[in-house]
Amino acid sequence: MAFGLEYYDRVIALESEITLLDTLDELFLLPQTPIATPRAYWTDSKPWPLSTTLIVVKPSLVELEKFKRRMEEGGDITLVKMHRYDMEILNERFEESALVLPHRPYALRTAEFRRHNHSDYLGGVDETWDAEKVYKEGKIIHFSDWPLPGPWVMWSEEALEEMQPDCGGSHKETCAERRIWKGLYEDFRKRRKDVCKLLSAPAPDWNETAAEFHYKDVPKPVVAAPLGEVAASSGQPLLGK
Numbered sequence: 389m390a391f392g393l394e395y396y397d398r399v400i401a402l403e404s405e406i407t408l409l410d411t412l413d414e415l416f417l418l419p420q421t422p423i424a425t426p427r428a429y430w431t432d433s434k435p436w437p438l439s440t441t442l443i444v445v446k447p448s449l450v451e452l453e454k455f456k457r458r459m460e461e462g463g464d465i466t467l468v469k470m471h472r473y474d475m476e477i478l479n480e481r482f483e484e485s486a487l488v489l490p491h492r493p494y495a496l497r498t499a500e501f502r503r504h505n506h507s508d509y510l511g512g513v514d515e516t517w518d519a520e521k522v523y524k525e526g527k528i529i530h531f532s533d534w535p536l537p538g539p540w541v542m543w544s545e546e547a548l549e550e551m552q553p554d555c556g557g558s559h560k561e562t563c564a565e566r567r568i569w570k571g572l573y574e575d576f577r578k579r580r581k582d583v584c585k586l587l588s589a590p591a592p593d594w595n596e597t598a599a600e601f602h603y604k605d606v607p608k609p610v611v612a613a614p615l616g617e618v619a620a621s622s623g624q625p626l627l628g629k
């Protein structure tokens with residue numbers, strides 16, 4: 389819908405699961421372009437696709453209508469099975485014409501603090517990873533630690549033990565990666581409570597989630613759930629509580 393805001397010269401659209409670490413004012417001074425966004429450096433495909441974490445948009449009702457038509461096409465069962473989401477639709481339209489922003493510092497992810505190989509984010513193998521430096525230079529951070537739920541959902545002790553940065557293999561010692569990672573989630577929950585007056589949703593059953601996450605090599609029947617069940621399982625109804 390950002391494309392429909394034609395009464396603005398430029399709009400910055402952000403994912404909901406993010407925390408701003410610094411101002412983004414400089415993005416309003418970019419060269420004129422229909423869209424500017426960083427690439428999804430964490431994906432396996434090359435070249436990396438455009439990301440939807442942060443999008444600088446030149447509003448256009450013409451583009452809005454084009455996107456509406458593309459989304460309506462998603463009703464076709466074949467396209468639905470292809471998992472065409474906002475990122476896929478964005479790439480179909482702007483993959484070859486977008487102004488590409490550096491993913492560093494505009495697309496930092498919480499999962500980066502859990503990884504052991506940071507060459508993709510750093511841009512090569514010559515630079516030494518420094519968690520504090522990366523955190524301080526970041527402008528935006530996207531909460532992305534699947535299968536952990538969004539930052540508005542609490543953790544169970546089992547989930548935290550398994551998914552937190554391992555500090556080089558030690559689950560008892562602390563390190564910058566773990567301190568920063570946990571601090572980001574705690575800050576989000578505190579601001580959500582203080583500003584939005586909303587408590588975090590209760591933690592889901594981690595054993596069930598982890599079992600599904602680690603389930604491999606065994607054929608699993610595919611069952612098409614009714615739309616209502618899919619919506620209920622997403623956790624969205626909990627957000628208003």
